[in-house]
Amino acid sequence: MRIGVVTFPGSLDDVDAQRAVRLGGSDAVPLWHGDADLKGVDAVVLPGGFSYGDYLRAGAISRFAPVMGEIIAAAQRGMPVLGICNGFQILCESHLLPGALIRNDHRRFVCRDQLLRVENNRTPWTAAYAEGQEIRIPLKNGEGGFVADAETLARIEGEGQVVARYLEVNPNGSLDDIAGVSNERGNVVGVMPHPEHAVEELTGTGTDGLGFFTSLAASVLA
């Protein structure tokens, strides 16, 4: 599999995401925000960081980058897209994912090893996990509070679009402890915590995040 990783001005975790893609057994293809070219990749990761300094709203400017036009069109045709942290914010701003992410309810930046439950393992990004599997990966955000109106929330809960949920602590005020969601089709997934920082024993919280990067090949072969 060839998985593109987009670099925006202000992306921080693009290199980590590329590394995680390679450790997951795929080729990492760097993509540039200013190029409306997906270089024929099979899937795309939007990494974490502070693209455009979070000006206006986190993800609001990046959403209109030339590469995003291609990604939005490809996602609507079913291409797998994973947004991590700032990437999640960009996907919400693009309206590829329901809801939005607002400032943490406690108003402080949070950085912790976060326990999650994988609620939906039927997406191309979570197929390597068991349903209900608990994983611990790093979380670091200032604007990670997931919000949606009551009707949307009921719909995504009902349709199984909640991909991961916070356990032990709700670190940012997210409604229903939601840590990650998918679109209706399931090919577009956003998560606020960082699986790409938990892919090797040497650093981080272990290798619980690796499944996000091995799932794609597994789900295609299945």
Place this chain on the structure above:
Amino acid sequence: MRGTAKGGTRLRAVARVVVAVMPKPEILDPQGKAVMGALPRLGFAGVSDVRQGKRFELEFEGEVTDAVLDEVRQMAETLLSNPVIENYTVTVESAEVRA
């Protein structure tokens, strides 16, 4: 619209359209809450709630027509606000003349 006033000063008619963006009432506003918490500490009493939003001042040369306002609403819905969590209003401020 450009012109030259007596004395040679170059003048320019500028119309200002203001887009005010506010978090929807049902959406938590942590920044507004922080301000609300600070006011009593500073001795300002009697404020029962604070919501924090954004104000955009868009300047146009010449007259603000309905077509311009329609375009401003598109800007507000596309970029200036996120309709999932925010509402906006559009108002025209009086045109002024500037050098």
